[in-house]
Amino acid sequence: MAFTFFFRDLGSLELAISHLLPQAAGRSRIRIWDAGCAMGQEPFTLAMLLAEQLSPMMFRNVEIIASDYDEGVIKVLDNAVYPYEQLQRIPELYFKRYLEPSGTEGEYRVVAPIRKAVRSVLHDLLSFTPVIDRLSLIVCKNVLLHFNQAERIKVFNMFHDALEPQGLLVTEHTQKLPPEAGHLFSQVTTQCQLFCRTEVQLSIQASNAITDGRT
Numbered sequence: 001m002a003f004t005f006f007f008r009d010l011g012s013l014e015l016a017i018s019h020l021l022p023q024a025a026g027r028s029r030i031r032i033w034d035a036g037c038a039m040g041q042e043p044f045t046l047a048m049l050l051a052e053q054l055s056p057m058m059f060r061n062v063e064i065i066a067s068d069y070d071e072g073v074i075k076v077l078d079n080a081v082y083p084y085e086q087l088q089r090i091p092e093l094y095f096k097r098y099l100e101p102s103g104t105e106g107e108y109r110v111v112a113p114i115r116k117a118v119r120s121v122l123h124d125l126l127s128f129t130p131v132i133d134r135l136s137l138i139v140c141k142n143v144l145l146h147f148n149q150a151e152r153i154k155v156f157n158m159f160h161d162a163l164e165p166q167g168l169l170v171t172e173h174t175q176k177l178p179p180e181a182g183h184l185f186s187q188v189t190t191q192c193q194l195f196c197r198t199e200v201q202l203s204i205q206a207s208n209a210i211t212d213g214r215t
């Protein structure tokens, strides 16, 4: 089973959300992709953080697509039931609001509004096709380290194409942007690996069109 836990690397997730929400204000849909989501701890953490910051009406616009290539972990996510030992890092306020007894002693279930915000998809990142496009935020943490450099570059290209203009991408602290993908994203802050999609490719196409006399 994949190693992960609720509220892991909270600082990066909070920073991503603090940049996402002003951009997404007034939208009828806020689309987030958690790629390599394991048993659901990360997408449910994201959903809880967003539920705290948004009105219930706005929170209904949040769609978190949580994908993994391991059918076993997706089943755990869909069930959303965890033993108490796995929930101890959840701050008390969040635990009280977003977990409820599952009916089995020592186990708790994520509450319905949070479950509803998260949709699971079985998906292999090495297919290099996104689960969906026009995304506002992609969270891909502690996954890319399993790939070789050529695969990572292709995945960064796919993420770029799947994001809306100004869309955000967050990876784990140790994940550096490969130089070959440097033109696709700009780093938003030095505090974590949070990147904003750049429109370099479009500008290159536009300038080529001007040079060719096509505009």
Ligand SMILES: C[S@@+](CC[C@H](N)C(=O)[O-])C[C@H]1O[C@@H](n2cnc3c(N)ncnc32)[C@H](O)[C@@H]1O
Residues within 6 Å of the ligand: 002, 003, 004, 005, 008, 035, 036, 037, 038, 039, 042, 067, 068, 069, 070, 073, 123, 124, 125, 126, 140, 141, 142, 143, 146
């Ligand atoms: C260490 S967990 C990371 C979980 C969470 N993102 C975090 O940072 O805590 C890595 C996850 O990536 C998934 N994974 C590895 N290779 C993948 C691939 N090619 N496509 C999709 N998921 C993959 C694994 O199944 C595992 O659930």
